[in-house]
Amino acid sequence: MEQKFRKWKQQSLSKLDQSKKGSVDKDIKHVVSLINSCQEYFTTSSCSGRIILIDGDSQSSDVQKQNCVWLFVSHEKCSSDDLMSGLTGSSGDAVLKFEPFVLHVQCRRLEDAQLLHSVAVSSGFRNSGITVGKTGKTMAAVRSTHGLEVPLSREGKLLVELEYIRFLTQIANQKMEQNLRRTQRFYENLQSALSAEKLQKLQTPEPPGSHERHDPPHVLETEKEERKKSDVYKRRRKREQHQTDCCHGDGDGRITELDDCLDLFL
Amino acid sequence: MEQKFRKWKQQSLSKLDQSKKGSVDKDIKHVVSLINSCQEYFTTSSCSGRIILIDGDSQSSDVQKQNCVWLFVSHEKCSSDDLMSGLTGSSGDAVLKFEPFVLHVQCRRLEDAQLLHSVAVSSGFRNSGITVGKTGKTMAAVRSTHGLEVPLSREGKLLVELEYIRFLTQIANQKMEQNLRRTQRFYENLQSALSAEKLQKLQTPEPPGSHERHDPPHVLETEKEERKKSDVYKRRRKREQHQTDCCHGDGDGRITELDDCLDLFL
Known part of the structure; x- marks a missing residue:
């Protein structure tokens, strides 16, 4: 492959x-x-x-x-x-x-x-x-x-x-x-x-046959920062979802309207 | 799982x-x-x-x-x-x-x-x-x-x-x-x-561990019809792609404009 x-x-x-x-x-x-x-x-x-x-x-x-x-x-x-x-x-x-x-x-x-x-x-x-x-x-x-x-x-x-x-x-x-x-x-x-x-x-080193991702023992500081930012984003997004007007589901059906709003969190 | x-x-x-x-x-x-x-x-x-x-x-x-x-x-x-x-x-x-x-x-x-x-x-x-x-x-x-x-x-x-x-x-x-x-x-x-x-x-019957899809020996007539329609669709779509205005690539970057046009083929 x-x-x-x-x-x-x-x-x-x-x-x-x-x-x-x-x-x-x-x-x-x-x-x-x-x-x-x-x-x-x-x-x-x-x-x-x-x-x-x-x-x-x-x-x-x-x-x-x-x-x-x-x-x-x-x-x-x-x-x-x-x-x-x-x-x-x-x-x-x-x-x-x-x-x-x-x-x-x-x-x-x-x-x-x-x-x-x-x-x-x-x-x-x-x-x-x-x-x-x-x-x-x-x-x-x-x-x-x-x-x-x-x-x-x-x-x-x-x-x-x-x-x-x-x-x-x-x-x-x-x-x-x-x-x-x-x-x-x-x-x-x-x-x-x-x-x-x-x-x-x-x-x-990845063992043969395994495709799992693991956290490295040490992560670059910048990467940690990125992850932190990304986590904040996810939490905020989760919070926002409850305010959306979905038709059926878990609150994630329609996120278009939040597209601009979320810009500010990143 | x-x-x-x-x-x-x-x-x-x-x-x-x-x-x-x-x-x-x-x-x-x-x-x-x-x-x-x-x-x-x-x-x-x-x-x-x-x-x-x-x-x-x-x-x-x-x-x-x-x-x-x-x-x-x-x-x-x-x-x-x-x-x-x-x-x-x-x-x-x-x-x-x-x-x-x-x-x-x-x-x-x-x-x-x-x-x-x-x-x-x-x-x-x-x-x-x-x-x-x-x-x-x-x-x-x-x-x-x-x-x-x-x-x-x-x-x-x-x-x-x-x-x-x-x-x-x-x-x-x-x-x-x-x-x-x-x-x-x-x-x-x-x-x-x-x-x-x-x-x-x-x-x-699927052999254990294998997730490959195979064509069944016999396919329902309706399914054959569906596949034929789908093949026509793919061929037509392929032909249309060359008429699109893409920026870089294989002609598939922008297909939005064909969205309505393709309705008629199905």
Whole structure:
């Protein structure tokens, strides 16, 4: 399996970037590099976060819904002029979206995916998840609940005022800032977790066949700090859950609304 | 582990529903019942999908962001009058959201989570994921990329016209319909998958220690049909991916925009 993984990684990193853009977004180059420098991981796709204007076909049947036109895309903050200018090209149903940082990472073993997943969730990316394929292909997806999706025009006719577009621009830009802060937090937490993991492996060699994680006899001070912070986060989050408006369950069904609130605890 | 899981399940299902609502939403009672009737699973939280109006505190510091007021919540389609009436109570920054079906299921083993996850993804819930805790607690989250998040007022002042609210109501209601269709598809696919799984276990008893899945010698006709549909879906999705605007990667980084388009293939 280890050999298979190394081969997958080699193949994946040597092939051409198949995305339209063809390169890693500049704001997350360090994150992608950090992950690809570890033998346990390689990234398969990523986006630093973006503000987009899409024009859908309002006259369409379902089949034609595929024909979306991209009126505007930015991986940085934008101005209301940018959006207004993009909107002039709309002849269908234009929608403004903010799409946060997303990252897909293929992992050597389930335990490696668990580490990445745990760092992602404690950094605020609470829609993250692991996928395990039948062939043993293990993926970790880092996803946020942060979003914005605002329909703006119908059949090319703008349904809102310029003042509203200005307001939306502010909100989209704020989300872009929060997204970058959260991504940086993920990067720092991942660095700490990987350092602690390496130290642990050096100090307590893993017996063959065992995949259990143990606390190392000595943990770096910074890592202790990180864990403390993470514990505070978990306690606070637990407390908050009782205030959420879930439908059925243990109070964890809906956490979207706490997404911004929790920023302050980290 | 099996015994521990049975105990967890017993405890979880016997305790009081800790959500605000205190009961399972009517549109997904059959889904929750189906899952809880299987020895491999139990649900820990769920929501059938909802249209909500939240009022945030515009004057607030980050800390006070927690003080959200719920102006309106509906698990069914709503009218623009409902929303307008909710908005009259806004004194801060009101936001309209559509939040799709969400389900958290604790699974006995990783293989059980894989089955559920695979059904969820092939039914269109592409933000689904598995979480594996250090204690072996394995959770599957069923999540959709379907959403709507529209800021509507600032400091209690409505920034859009009634016509726009009517338009938004239509869109939110359409999303509610699509969400219900997708949830039903998940239910039907899960039924088929669980039947096939049972049949498989009867026909090819699993050797101790092996968790591999094998194709049963005979597969139910309906299951074959399901698989065929699922294969078509995968092929089509693969084809679509090349049309998406990803930032870096294998073309799978951003699939949100295809969410509606893919509805028609199932």
